[in-house]
Amino acid sequence: MTTATVRAEPFAVSFDRATTALVVIDMQRDFLEPGGFGAALGNDVSLLRSAIAPAGAMISVARAANILVIHTREGHRDDLSDAPPHKVLRGDPAKRIGAAGPMGRILVRGEPGHDIIPELAPILGEPIIDKPGKGAFFATDLDLILRNRGIKTLLVCGVTTEVCVHTTVREANDRGYRCIVVSDACASYFPEFHAVALRMVAAQGGIFGWVASSADLVAALSEKAPARAIA
Numbered sequence: 001m002t003t004a005t006v007r008a009e010p011f012a013v014s015f016d017r018a019t020t021a022l023v024v025i026d027m028q029r030d031f032l033e034p035g036g037f038g039a040a041l042g043n044d045v046s047l048l049r050s051a052i053a054p055a056g057a058m059i060s061v062a063r064a065a066n067i068l069v070i071h072t073r074e075g076h077r078d079d080l081s082d083a084p085p086h087k088v089l090r091g092d093p094a095k096r097i098g099a100a101g102p103m104g105r106i107l108v109r110g111e112p113g114h115d116i117i118p119e120l121a122p123i124l125g126e127p128i129i130d131k132p133g134k135g136a137f138f139a140t141d142l143d144l145i146l147r148n149r150g151i152k153t154l155l156v157c158g159v160t161t162e163v164c165v166h167t168t169v170r171e172a173n174d175r176g177y178r179c180i181v182v183s184d185a186c187a188s189y190f191p192e193f194h195a196v197a198l199r200m201v202a203a204q205g206g207i208f209g210w211v212a213s214s215a216d217l218v219a220a221l222s223e224k225a226p227a228r229a230i231a
C-alpha cells in the first residue's frame, strides 16, 4: 500500500507516495544567512530559521519513503540577462542583485550565497531547479521533470511562504498538481504574512490545496512503504 493519509486543513488528504514529490523552495544562504539578498532588502533573516528543522525532517522522511525530493534556487545568470530590470533596480544600489556582498554577488548563480544552506544540502539524484522568478514553474523545466515521473501531488515547503512558496503553489494548481503546504517547514520575514498565506491556501474549501504540519506528514510517511518500482 503506497497511500498515506494526513490530517490537514481544510480536511484530511490522502496521496500516493509513488506519485508525490517534495519540493523545497529556495532554502538558500541568500535568504537565510546575513549578507544575502534577504538581508539586503532589510529583512531579519533569523525569522526564516524556524523552517530549517521541519524542512530537514521532511527531506529525511521523503528520502526514506522513496519520495522524489526537488530543490529550487532563485537566482540569475552572471550577466543578469534573465533578471527583469525592475527587479535589479530595486533597493540600495550597493546591495542590489548582482552587487558584491559577503557571500559573493547577490542572487547570482554560482556564488556562495546562491547555494542551498548546508543543513538541507541536496544529495545525488535530487533535481535542483534554478529559477529566475518567484514561481518554480516559470522559465524552468520543473513541469517536464514532474510529468516525466508521473507526479501528481506536491508537498511544498521553503521560503518565503507568501512569495516563492505561494507563487509556486498557484502555478502548480493551474498545471493540475495537488499541493500540500507544510506549514512549519515554511517561513516568512513577516510572521503575519506567513499565517495569512497558509490560511489562503486552505480557505474556500482548499482553493490552492491543503496545509499540514511536518509532524503529521512525518508520521503519515513513516509507515512502511515498498521501494519505488524501476521502470
Ligand code: C5J
Binding pocket: 025, 026, 031, 074, 134, 159, 160, 161, 163, 164, 165
Ligand atoms: C523572495 C523567495 N522573497 N524565495 N524570494 O524574494 O520567496
